[in-house]
Amino acid sequence: MNRGQLLYEGKAKSVYLSDTPDELIVAFRDDITAFDGQKKDSLAGKGGYNARISAFFFTYLEEKGIPTHFMGMIDDHTMAVKRLNMIPLEVIVRNRAAGSIVRRYPFREGQTFDTPLIVMDYKDDSRHDPMINDDIIIALGLLSRDEIQHVRDLALAVNRHLKELFRARGLDLVDFKIEFGRFGDTILLGDEISMDSMRLWDVKTGASLDKDVYRYDKGDVLSAYAKVVDMMIPKEFGGVQ
Ligand SMILES: Nc1ncnc2c1ncn2[C@@H]1O[C@H](COP(=O)(O)OP(=O)(O)O)[C@@H](O)[C@H]1O
Numbered sequence: 615m616n617r618g619q620l621l622y623e624g625k626a627k628s629v630y631l632s633d634t635p636d637e638l639i640v641a642f643r644d645d646i647t648a649f650d651g652q653k654k655d656s657l658a659g660k661g662g663y664n665a666r667i668s669a670f671f672f673t674y675l676e677e678k679g680i681p682t683h684f685m686g687m688i689d690d691h692t693m694a695v696k697r698l699n700m701i702p703l704e705v706i707v708r709n710r711a712a713g714s715i716v717r718r719y720p721f722r723e724g725q726t727f728d729t730p731l732i733v734m735d736y737k738d739d740s741r742h743d744p745m746i747n748d749d750i751i752i753a754l755g756l757l758s759r760d761e762i763q764h765v766r767d768l769a770l771a772v773n774r775h776l777k778e779l780f781r782a783r784g785l786d787l788v789d790f791k792i793e794f795g796r797f798g799d800t801i802l803l804g805d806e807i808s809m810d811s812m813r814l815w816d817v818k819t820g821a822s823l824d825k826d827v828y829r830y831d832k833g834d835v836l837s838a839y840a841k842v843v844d845m846m847i848p849k850e851f852g853g854v855q
């Protein structure tokens with residue numbers, strides 16, 4: 615598959631056209647950012663870790679019946695995906711309280727939610743991704759009420775499957791963010807599922823193995839990402855076409 619014109623350059627990935635109109639090429643760059651892009655660095659190898667783990671999770675979730683945009687790896691930091699009409703929502707699933715929810719509401723850091731919480735933010739950096747609710751989503755014409763329910767169901771299913779997978783490797787999935795998009799009449803899971811978009815705690819030590827290591831200068835973020843890739847991806851998972 616040939617890489618065409620650059621369509622969009624985001625904070626961590628570059629999206630290119632391909633030779634097929636309904637397929638795109640997503641290159642995971644080594645850039646890492648936090649706090650709405652205020653903190654920025656480039657860490658050699660980071661893009662590859664996130665691309666490989668995303669490919670692995672998309673493949674695993676497809677096996678579990680969750681439709682995703684993932685088509686295959688082109689090289690170890692680039693994937694081919696179906697071109698989606700992205701829904702500008704960050705769908706966040708929280709199993710424990712951490713990060714912004716602790717700053718905004720009187721939850722205790724690390725407290726477990728009996729039922730996972732779904733929080734949706736309107737994806738717009740210039741507005742600092744404000745939290746949104748069902749009525750606003752409908753008024754903005756982003757999703758119908760039934761589609762909101764469908765997206766919630768998909769997000770909870772993703773959570774169940776990922777949580778189980780991590781738990782078996784001694785990792786606790788605290789929270790994660792996913793994005794969806796439309797492909798014709800269907801809503802597919804898009805974007806990425808990586809250490810940039812989740813919180814993962816080591817069950818035994820409580821250590822963070824995700825972007826919090828970078829956000830809060832908790833140590834070497836590249837070794838944290840490498841460790842997750844090593845723990846999660848079986849040797850026989852190739853990914854590259
Ligand atoms: N399958 C897809 N089709 C079209 N756009 C996508 C697809 N998957 C992800 N995207 C979009 O491509 C961009 C990926 O780059 P990223 O660096 O994550 O950007 P951002 O800074 O906007 O989060 C995101 O805006 C994401 O919504």
Ligand SMILES: [Mg+2]
Pocket residue numbers: 624625626
């Ligand atoms: Mg992004």
